[in-house]
Amino acid sequence: MMKSDRIFGLVVVLSALAYFAGAWQIQAGMMMDPLGPRAFPMLIAAAGLICGIGILLRPDAEPEWPGARAWIGMAIALAVLVAYAYTIVPMGFLIPTAVASAAIAYLIEPKATQSLLTGLGLSVVLFVIFKYGLGLGLQPFPRALMG
């Protein structure tokens, strides 16, 4: 039992080692001071290693992990957010924002109409606030359509 923290501790130990290796490879420039660019990251890696071993050896009680459905929901949310980050520039503000906020609303409470209205409303209202209230330079629609 108490598996999560064992895995977590192991991940921390491995990352600390990787970080140490990364610090080892830093190329020092011509300028040298007594510390150099490598020493402080190495200290951090060492401290992290000790923490990782500590977590590994004395794990906490198992956290309550969500069920499969919640995991799927969160995975979809993640995909939506990433897609939103990629589309907000080429597609303009309105459409990606409406889609993304409708999706998140639906994931929190699965009611289609309610989510659709949330998406549409938020996208228009926030656009007006950001563009005209706060004066941010946002594109409403895809560049191609705007000519």
Next chain:
Amino acid sequence: MDTLANLWMGFGVALTPYTLFLAICGCFLGTIIGALPGLGPSNGVAILIPLAFALKLDAIESLVLLTSVYYGCMYGGRISSILLNIPGDEPAMMTTLDGFPMAKQGRAGDALVISGVASFVGSFLSTVGLVVVAPLLASVAYRFGPAEYFALYMLAFATLGGLTSNNQAKSAFAACLGLGLAMVGLDNSTSAARFTGGNLHLYDGIDFLVAIVGLFAISEIFIFIESHGRSSALGIKVGKLLIPWGDLKRSFGAMMRGTGLGFIAGILPGAGASLGSFMAYMAEKSISGGKGTFGKGDPRGVAAPEAGNNAAAGGAMIPMLTLGVPGSGTTAVMLALLLTLNITPGPRLFTDQPQVVWGLIASLFIANFVLLFMNVPLVRIFVKILSVPPWFLMPMVTMVSFVGIFSLSGSYFDLLMMIAFGVLGYILRKLDVPTVPVILGILLGNQMEDWLRRGLTISDGDWMFLFSSPIAVGLWILAVGGFVAPVFLRRVLKRPPVPKTDMPMDQD
């Protein structure tokens, strides 16, 4: 009477019609953010920082706006504690213990008024305390050198996990993680590229605003999806608002004691507002000697923790301003704000940029009066806003975060990084790893290395410089003590049973 003259100047800077308008907006937004469960002071302030920049506010204006938000959150947290039995933010947790029972007895209005007044007393007096203590501390801090600063940072990291975390290894890991992330980018003095993997986007390092918004706000979305945003119907009606003079008089002592304890808890690095309200409540309960009606709707049980957490909010500004070391999550975010405005907190700030310090302090006073007005006579507005359901709130928070971060740099890379921090924040919170030390590490990492570097240069490479002065040694002892003590204290100081909530909460 230097202080009074300075304060007068501060009001001159902070009391223009425009800043007053910003203060009112900030207080209003802050109270809402504080009141809504799931949106706390740290992520509330965090998502508003990029917007303050987008608005092209100058340093004083941004400070006025965001300190008003910060203080507003501290006032607002109590509203949902009292009405919903769900703390709006973590420091307001203790207020549920007597606030909700009062509301159930049909005294919701009284509880809101008493706690509003207590909030005012706590935060007003602690702002006065700030005026008195901060310059004194600044004059001491003037003599700090590299050894003292390095030790001070260690102290902050050692104590930040403090009583709120259950596992010392995890809070220390969180600090290491933050420090490790701070190293990404070009090294300040040797300009060696570190941990960039050749990615040009990473040469400037990781923007701490991106990290903060990701860890605090975006991770909240995942938490809400996981819990399916169990919406909370507002069952309690607020009756006619009258000022319960009798109860106010009876709880005056509780407010004063709560203020004192909260102020001290706020100044201690790492303790913060949650500990302030906890100590204030427990002290009041033990003073009443079991004869009181604590836990069943005692007005003093509402007054003490509210005075405590608001006093702590003021107290926490002291180490942040004079030493550049924040004592809590929210002051860490405030430090991020100052750094982005190119203001470096520290003892020098008081002599180099007095208009900033005193303008900030004056704006704290202004915020208090605005908040007293908003939170006592106008509290009904916020009660209405409480019924905003999570399925509407969370998409809004997401979009505001995205637009804010996007407007900082206009690059999708920062947005992706923010999402990555959101995932990281979710995992860390599930594993009970505190996220505040991560933020502090990212904020302070490079400075900490700089102090070490300067110290080693002065001492010609002798590492023993770290323990070269009595102050430094004292700070190291405190750091070790602060790291180890919670292990023992935790057994003595058992937290009282706190209402089980389905709502996620952020750290203060």
